[in-house]
Amino acid sequence: MHHHNQATPSPSGSTGTLALVGHPNVGKSVLFHRLTGAYVNVSNYPGTTVEVARAGARFDRSSSLLDTPGVLALPARSDDERATIRALLNENLKLIIQVGDAKNLRRTLNLTALLAELGVPLVMALNMADEAKARGVTVDTDALSKALGMPVVATVATGGEGISALSANLGHTCPPAPMLRYDTESEEAIASIAAMLTEHAPHPRLSARGLAILLLGRDGEVENWLTAQPHGNEILAHVAKLAPIGARDSLPARLARERGRAAEALAHTVTKQAATGGQSLSLRIGQIAVHPIWGWPLLLLVLLGVYFFVGDFGAGTLVGLLEEDFFGEILNPAVTDFVRAYVGPEWLADMLVGDYGLWTMGMTYALALILPIVTTFFLVFGVLEDSGYFTRLSVVSNRAFAAIGLNGRAVLPMVLGLGCVTMATLTTRILHTPRERLIAIFLLALAIPCSAQLGVVFGMLSGFSFQAAAIWSVCIVLILLVTGWIAGRLVKGQRVPLVTELPPMRLPILSNVLKKTSGRLKWYLLEVIPLFLLGTFIMFVLDRMGALPWIIEAGKPLVTGWLGLPPEASAAFVMGFLRRDFGATGLFAIGSQLDMIQTVVGMVTITLFVPCIASVMIIVKERGMRTATLMLAIIMPTAFFVGGLLNHFLRLFPHIFS
């Protein structure tokens, strides 16, 4: 998913950048796709563009288009807002395209009031005109355009409406006039800072007045930029004196309030609200989804749907067809015969199609076992994401997350973690504080099994009984709650109460869901296949060198003594270092030797065991080497401790679990 979202270098020969800027969930990414043909992860969940995406513009190949993360407001406070300000500060901007919400013009104009001060040509795409119409809202775009002194185009990005009119206006070169004049005292402060900036630290593109307003609003990114300029600290000291942070009637608060008033006044003059015939179906479904009583049956229905599609159809039917019927009966015997017949040295043939063969183990695991499961998971995840259900789920689950020091916003990374923990670790950026991100990343690394692993776990446990699967599930949920509870108390900082917009429930567009699924699958396979092949190769080498028996022997006290597993299970934990699902599959291979307690203990331990290499690398990238090492130092002993404890506990009741 996120390779689409990484900031990429400007295409060579680009003469300038056009930046899409706007609130979360107003359709920037869909518009980006319409204007560039490039695909960005688009979804009906605020905060899905985690970093800035860039592509060549369709209408002007010499320019590049940036899709910035949604901003709730500027000056920047959240990571997404900081990323947007960074883009505005550092890009060779020739135009800002503000993407607004036609049904909520007041909020849109609140942001316009700031963007219009930056001294960069501005065009407004007033998007979701269809949703506004459905709610009886009409905006006089001509009057708005005249009032703002910039082109305003009504668009429906999902349906492609207004895109050509918007494209025709993208050559606009005139910066708009400021939308408001602040009160005298504020204007004096702005003028004094702007004068200092003009004299000592002029920005090559952005106006001194715009930067002064951001600075007086205490924008951290502009402050960072200024620190690197000559006399920057001097100007910052002056700003700090004029605009102390946090005071109730301080300058930052007053500036924001005045922008709000100006936006309200203008919105009022150009918007008409007609009476509508009661609540729309979308609104009603949305309300049921967060209803204190009806929300739960709906959640159960959604979970059942996910289970039948991913667990039953994906992990059962599709895996059966692919792994057993196609790979097991047809493809692998044919490949094995071919390799044995034509590939010379025996060791090479073994490396390809032996017990630890690159094809018979690595590729078969990746393509026959994992691919069907993750494909069905990503499909259903995409549908839920685009429908707007996940934000409702964050409301329903908020109380549970409060118990582990998080808020309901964490539901998206946690659910995505059930698909791919690595991807989910990146998505923790949507959480607002470093504290929340740290807790969520830790819990993902410890106790959230990815879909590939879930498939293997349930495949093995269902071979015994419902009881086995229930014990595994209870253990994992308990560990999640207990460690989350402890982490919530140990990690410094306050829990942030949830305040979230609930975007309208929408019928997902199939093509968007398919595009998103294929993007995620591509990302997943590029990550998983090399690791599976590397893992298989390491296993092959260890086996050929005779090291596996040594590892098995060395691991005996822990694996056999404490966990009560057969000695061969050590090999599975070696495999688990590469990927947890790979490790689980290793246990799957010796499944016939395991009784029910051993299977449950093995599955719980491997679920909690180290996250895959890719996840670890992402944790290092996001949180640094020190935190990643600390997390691993906690996770590995915890996995073995819990596994052993469970082993000894379950063996107290041999008549129940034998």
Next chain:
Amino acid sequence: MTASTERIRLTGTPIGHNVHLAELGEEIDPLQREQLHAYGLSAQQTITVLQQRPMTVVMCDHMELALEHAVAQHIWVEGK
């Protein structure tokens, strides 16, 4: 609904009522207060209470907003 100018907490507002926002209490974290302003919750703004459990959900300018009680209880509103 009877017209009233008494200030009550948003959490105490019956479902379905339209109210004016009077004030965001000092107890709300300054950053979260800014966030609420950015969502359009500013003085005199009309909001409709849609739900109170598990969280307070209000409609503000065609936008549904869910607020945890820890925040909503410090938002003061007046009858319309």
